[in-house]
Amino acid sequence: MPDTVPDQGSHGHDTPLERRRAFRRMVESRSAALLPGAANALSARIIEDVGFKAVYVTGAGVTNTQLGLPDLGLVTATEIAETTARISDVCRLPVLVDMDTGFGNALNAYGTVQKLERAGAAAIQIEDQVFPKKCGHFAGKAVIPIEEMLGKLKACLDARTDENTLIVARTDARAIEGFEAALDRAHRMAEVGADVLFIEAPESVEEIRAIGALPTPQLVNFVVGGKTPMMEVEELEKAGFSLVLFANAALQASVKAQQEVLASLLKNGSLREVGDRLATFEERQRMVGKPELDALVARYEGS
Template identity: 40%
Template sequence: MTQKFRQLLQQPETLILPGVYDCISAKLAERIGFEAIFTSGFGISGSTLGKPDYGFLTATEMLNSAGKIAESVTIPLIADIDTGYGNPLNVIRTVTDIVRLGIAGIILEDQELPKKCGHFAGKRVIPAADHIQKIRAAVHARGKSELVIIARTDARAPLGLDEAINRGRAYYEAGADIIFIEAPQSLEDLQAIASALPNVPLFANMIEGGKTPVLSGQQLQALGFKIVVYPLSGLFAATKAMMDCLSHLRQQATTAGFSNLVSFPEFEQLIDVPHYRQLEQQFTVSDASPPGETG
């Protein structure tokens, strides 16, 4: 998967990725034709804990979710591993597990613990020198796996755009493959980032209602961004659809008349029921004797 993702990065077009938060959203993205996906920490925190992206997810919970998602699809997955869950030694442990799970890339950010969603107020960042050591630790831990390392800085809000750009440059020099300057606050910010880092692969994060103006992939490609992600679009759409469905059920005491549902057979196809039916038939066992009895 790492090689497959690196091949995608060699293409001249900007790569458009949807954020996913569970296996269903991942499988839908693959079926619709996306070539790669990434996990949204915001989405996983909300969907698995019912809590905001305030650093509540542990490394174990994030890796468990990301590992299951990666296993459910045949396209590369980029995992949001927040701050790496500690110091450089913790980053080494986390990245080692990421490689073992067959994940294609990671996003590693420079916030202080507990971290927050990149579009929340009140963020604080660690010294750039400390994050450089985390990046070097991640490069060490990936070994020969070719894991793609996306270094994220949240310095724009607390320290200003110039410091964020300087950190991005330093993180790239430390060994990161792609630079992610989180939460630019205007089109001018995005233009300044691309202009200041012309030879650095750049990552743009498009959150509806967030700090950054939401542009199209074509617009961001013209600016010079290599990866554009829409991390919460699927989560927001699914939440709205579920709200509408449950409201209809509450008001009508039935789902009759609610048309925005996939059919039972369609959902069976999505979760590969025909495949498992075939396996069930292939390995049918006799029901003549209860378990544990030989007759």
């Protein structure tokens, strides 16, 4: 019988402070670390189990998965904080949390950062869209004045209680005011203390490389079917990026897999044609940590 619950993954960290320090080191290394998105605790556990070193709580994914609705600013701060807490409870990776626009003005952003930090966030992302926001690859976006965004960003920086909690500042100005205006906003955000810059939806490899040349660490986001051209991670590391975000790759894979498996079940009345697409019963239990809980039962109940 083990004395402790078995370790959950080779890259995990036991305390929020350790996770925040690990994420800061990752950002400072500028190694183009891959950052998959999770919309729930199970997805986060899979990301950790596969071997990634950090996880992204995706606002779009939470909206799609938990509400069954598009990314149009419909999710609440409470829902994001609850999802973050559930993920932090079972996943030992550092968590970067998408808090959209901060769910209101600077005061709302201040309070949201406090909630998310308590929920276990290692880093928190805020953007400059008009509230309620839209997906960064949707048409019809609008951004707030830069001075208003800087005030919200300062509120986020002041709200954190741990200096290792990083604040990621995102601008969506590329689609509205052009690339140079987006770069200018990024520079202004860096001047007031943003730890990481995120220029959403660049539209060419040249724009991506220009973002990578910024002195403050940067994040690039890839969306299958979105506006940003795909690049290999080796190219992105060479360009100077810290983080490479695939916010909804797991969600899109899940949608397709469920459609195909369930369509086959409806057509055939069985899973005979798609049985190899399913995780085994044993694998499903392993992914949700049943062996670890069984060990606790044996330890405390003597079975």
